[in-house]
Amino acid sequence: xxxxxxxxxxxxxxxxxxxxxxxxxxxxxxxxxxxxxxxxxxxxxxxxxxxxxxxxxxxxxxxxxxxxxxxxxxxxxxxxxxxxxxxxxxxxxxxxxxxxxxxxxxxxxxxxxxxxxxxxxxxxxxxxxxxxxxxxxxxxxxxxxxxxxxxxxxxxxxxxxxxxxxxxxxxxxxxxxxxxxx
Numbered sequence: 001x002x003x004x005x006x007x008x009x010x011x012x013x014x015x016x017x018x019x020x021x022x023x024x025x026x027x028x029x030x031x032x033x034x035x036x037x038x039x040x041x042x043x044x045x046x047x048x049x050x051x052x053x054x055x056x057x058x059x060x061x062x063x064x065x066x067x068x069x070x071x072x073x074x075x076x077x078x079x080x081x082x083x084x085x086x087x088x089x090x091x092x093x094x095x096x097x098x099x100x101x102x103x104x105x106x107x108x109x110x111x112x113x114x115x116x117x118x119x120x121x122x123x124x125x126x127x128x129x130x131x132x133x134x135x136x137x138x139x140x141x142x143x144x145x146x147x148x149x150x151x152x153x154x155x156x157x158x159x160x161x162x163x164x165x166x167x168x169x170x171x172x173x174x175x176x177x178x179x180x181x182x
Contacts, residue, residue, distance in 0.1 A: 003089075003145040005029050011089070017145070018084030018117075031142035034093070037078035037119060038136035040067045041166035052172075059168040067134045069104070069126040076166035079120045080137060087114050087151040093122070095141045103128030106141050114148060115155025118163040 003011070005027050011017035019032060026033040043051065044058035051057055059076070069075055085091060090113060095106030105125040112120065122140065126132050159170045 001147045002030055003147060007147075008032060008145060011086075011145075016086045017089065018082070020082050022081060026139075028142060031094070031144045032081075033139045034120065034141050034143050035080040036122075036134060036136055036138050036140045037080045037165070038063050038065055039078045039165040040064065040134075041076040041168055042074070043168075053174075054172055056172050057169055059166075061166060065136045069124060069132045069134055071126055071129050071131060074123065074125050076168065077122045077124050077134070077140075078164070078166045079122065082117075082119050082164070083112070083143070084117045085112060085114055085156075087155040088148045089145055090114050090148060091143045091145045093120060093141055093143055096139065099140060102132060103130075104132055112143070113156035113158075114152040115157065117161060119165065121160070121163065121167045 008017065008027055012019065012022075022032070026035075039061060040063075041059040041061040044060050046058070067075065067077075083091075090111070092111050093106070095104070099106065103126060105127055107123045107125075120143075124134070159173050160167060
């Protein structure tokens with residue numbers, strides 16, 4: 001079940017859902033508007049030109065209120081809001097249609113697990129032929145909350161728990177399952 005504005009407010013009043021900072025205008029009929037934070041990160045150039053999922057990737061990060069996203073450029077950004085989800089609530093990020101129509105693709109792998117705490121890292125891509133000016137504090141998407149049938153047995157406690165700022169990939173920390181041993 002997707003939470004309505006009433007359900008979102010009730011969860012927050014009960015202390016079961018944390019969103020900070022938050023204005024009353026951000027709460028929509030079935031979502032919460034998310035705003036762009038002021039931290040941006042890009043992958044550092046490497047001599048091989050190949051990113052490996054087996055090694056840590058370096059990022060250049062800056063804090064600024066205005067970021068110019070060039071055509072074809074990819075950048076990590078963050079939400080202004082810090083979220084604390086209970087163990088029985090999940091959420092997904094949706095970009096704003098108005099920004100998609102400018103060629104700005106907003107992603108975050110789409111899903112926020114129950115039990116997650118932190119700012120949400122957004123992956124931004126400019127598919128337009130013109131640069132796009134990004135401003136901290138601007139609405140870039142919405143978070144839609146879905147109530148689960150039961151609390152998760154294993155709520156999120158992974159490598160991005162408590163993240164702040166535009167957090168780079170930590171895929172190198174994954175413990176992969178050996179699929180050959182079947």
